[in-house]
Amino acid sequence: MRKIISFFLPFFLVTQLHAQTENVVEYLNFFNNHHIAINNAAMAYLQYSIHREDINEIDGKRQEVVAQLTISIDQIKQSPPFGEDNSLKEEALKVYQLLLKSFSGDFSELFQLKLQSQTSFEAMEKYFAARKITEKQVEEASKRYLNAQINFAKKYNVELIEAEQNNDIEVLNRLNNYHQAVFLRYFKVNVLNNDFMDALNMQDTEKATKILIQLKSVSETELKSLQAMPGFDGDESYKNAAISLVQEVKKLSSENYPKMLNILKKPQSELRQEDVEQFNSIIATTQVALPTLNNNVNVAGNDLLKKFVPEPRVGQRL
Secondary structure, eight states: OOOOOOOOOOOEEEEESSOSOHHHHHHHHHHHHHHHHHHHHHHHHHHHHHHOOOHHHHHHHHHHHHHHHHHHHHHHHHSOOBTTBOHHHHHHHHHHHHHHHHHTHHHHHHHHHHHTTTTOHHHHHHHHHHHHHHHHHHHHHHHHHHHHHHHHHHHTTEEEEEOTHHHHHHHHHHHHHHHHHHHHHHHHHHHHHHHHHHHHHTTOHHHHHHHHHHHHHHHHHHHHHHHHSOOBTTBOHHHHHHHHHHHHHHHHHHTHHHHHHHHHHSOGGGOOHHHHHHHHHHHHHHHHHHHHHHHHHHHHHHHHHHHHSOOOOTTOOO
8 A cells, every 4th residue: 555644734825915024025935935845845755655666765755855844944943033923933843843753753653553554454543543643733733833824924914825736735635534544444354354264274263253243244334434435536446446345355254254164164074075165166266356356456546646646757846
């Protein structure tokens, strides 16, 4: 699964209306220029993480975000307040320090948590929850910073125009939430399905029976949730691929998996050749169908991200 990190912050363009002094516009532009530079670096990182495969190249872009944040924080720290008004400086530092923490220390911790979560729904859910906390902190700090800009501009009669790029930022943040929502629903079913097959392989029929009960219930619930979800801006490919996978698992858990379990529960003396053939036939079918459906989901998810996240371009600006 490719990752999105919704750390993109809306910003304003500054135009002079009846500013009390030219310095007011220059002061606002100083902060706005740092804001744009950070968003440019974050966008480049996102684009590379979606469209490139080289881990070192992708991490290089992450390090560029860290470098830009470090530069911006240092320069803002050294900047004087505007008269006695220190609001912009204080709020800008809060949001950028949070971002720096997220892209450096916290980011590494979240990445390690993700590595531990590949086969556990609970761990994956914890991973997303940890990301949500970080994203929420950044979002709240960003809102305070934007409000500080608005209040500052009003105070000194400066007009702020919302940047057109904010629409793109809003789309990326929605895409992040949508992708996570679809992923968690089919991932939960996948993990239970794998747990059931592992129990069968270990011939632990008691454990397999318990898991199968869960699998039937969860696959039905998650299928309904996925079917009720809209597409993303008209694109239903990712959702539909996830639905196909969950439908197949739901069907297996209702029809073929109980047959396999019943065969496995039979005493060796009662096993017939047709039982063995039926068991092996179901296994062979699942070994073809499920990997194919899983691959379809991964491809659809990656294609969705690539569709709405543009390719990186040299010299690109937001």
